[in-house]
Amino acid sequence: MGKENEKARVIKPPGEKITSGRVFKPSKALRNKMWLQQFIVALFFYVLFLVFVGGIGTIIGLDDPSKFLWLVTWWVPLNIGMWIFNLIWLIPAWVLTPIYVGRIEYSVIAESGETMPEVYVRKGIISITRKHVPFRTITNISTTAGPFDRLFGIGNINIETAGYSGQKSGPEEKLEGFEFYEELRDFILQELRKFRAPYTIGTEVVSRWEEPVPKLPETLDDEILLTLREMREILSEIARKLEKA
DSSP: OHHHHHHHHHHSOOGGGGGGSEEEOOOHHHHHHHHHHHHHHHHHHHHHHHHHHHHHHHHHHHHOGGGGHHHHHHHHHHHHHHHHHHHHHHHHHHHHHHHHHHTOEEEEEOTTSSEEEEEEEEEOSSSOEEEEEEGGGEEEEEEEOOHHHHHHTOEEEEEEEHHHHTTSSSOSEEEEEETTHHHHHHHHHHHHHHHSSSOOBTTOOOOOOOOOSOSSTTOHHHHHHHHHHHHHHHHHHHHHHHHHO
16 A cells, blocks of 8 residues: 555655656757857848848939948948847847756656656746646647757757647647757657557557546546546446346
8 A cells, every 4th residue: 555655656746846856958059059040140130231221322322322422431330330239139148048048947757766747847047937748638749850950969849738739839848959859759758658548749640549547646637537437337337228128
């Protein structure tokens, strides 16, 4: 009896301890990727500025070439002003990026080392978000690796749930910045299959499947579902007896 209680605590650890289990963090390559993306955004603003100013100067110079001289006079100050604008947001972004990446935490392992029935995600610097995605609500898992991800040798895991996917586009949670993202995906799928099977990755097609209950101990939804199924079995048995009579 004692061992069963201990196992229940491992499967569903107390709420105050769920954030202190075994965690893993994204690779530092995610920080480098974000730095590069921010620099490209700053470069894009600069190119946009060149096109805008150059276009205005060309239009003015078509009527009177002498008026084009204002652009030559103000070219250096305008460029300096543009890069000051870029540095105003770029420097804080570069400073905050490693702090943001360093505070990201993911976990699927409890304090005991056993797998939890959910994926835990912690993100944020000032406003910290802690999210728990139960295995029983997950409908699909996919991996993505865009051009910048492949450049730095990392990838992401997208987690979709039944309730969320019908309300908004995109995954409910994204585990990003991992060199071992495929291995992590396979590990989560392996644990998911203990709770629910068959399971899908990508575009696999599966038949309808009714999962056993209760999934987790002491959950009201599972108790209601279990009661309804027992009532259905009793009514079916009564119907069979009436048919024989």
